[in-house]
Amino acid sequence: xxxxxxxxxxxxxxxMMLRGITGIESGVENLEPVDSVxxxxxxxAHLPHAALYRTGGGLENEVLIQFEVMVDYSLxxxxxxxxxxxxxxxxxxxxxxxxxxxFALPPDTPFGxxxxxxxxxxxxxxxxxxxxxxxxxxxxxxxxxxxxNKAIDLYEIxxx
Numbered sequence: 001x002x003x004x005x006x007x008x009x010x011x012x013x014x015x016m017m018l019r020g021i022t023g024i025e026s027g028v029e030n031l032e033p034v035d036s037v038x039x040x041x042x043x044x045a046h047l048p049h050a051a052l053y054r055t056g057g058g059l060e061n062e063v064l065i066q067f068e069v070m071v072d073y074s075l076x077x078x079x080x081x082x083x084x085x086x087x088x089x090x091x092x093x094x095x096x097x098x099x100x101x102x103f104a105l106p107p108d109t110p111f112g113x114x115x116x117x118x119x120x121x122x123x124x125x126x127x128x129x130x131x132x133x134x135x136x137x138x139x140x141x142x143x144x145x146x147x148x149n150k151a152i153d154l155y156e157i158x159x160x
Contacts, residue, residue, distance in 0.1 A: 064125070
């Protein structure tokens with residue numbers, strides 16, 4: 001049994017084919033109850049603050065599908081991230097509410113220094129109008145996966 005729905009698992013597999021990508025995890029977050037007060041709290045640190053502050057918080061029936069992409073800090077990983085950054089920007093230009101942004105933890109903690117070890121990239125898909133089912137979300141993810149595979153082939157992106 002898959003830990004993720006098939007559409008998400010297939011998208012994970014496509015991203016994991018890219019060189020220097022060491023892991024990917026994802027989740028779905030209901031953004032509707034998120035407001036500026038909640039954004040200040042530690043459990044919400046992973047959310048895209050600038051985007052949510054611009055709208056005063058989550059919209060009605062809005063969900064965030066967040067893919068956390070881990071890299072090995074190699075030149076190959078930076079080339080893969082650069083390719084993903086272009087792909088996401090191009091998809092956003094087509095009208096999909098999607099973005100890629102870096103994410104890191106604080107440099108120092110009571111448990112030691114983590115600067116240089118916590119950088120990840122959040123590929124974020126915002127979907128509003130999601131009421132009874134996540135199927136519309138899965139449809140968009142299937143389109144993303146299909147387009148990403150086509151772009152990988154078209155631009156002859158080196159894979160693992």
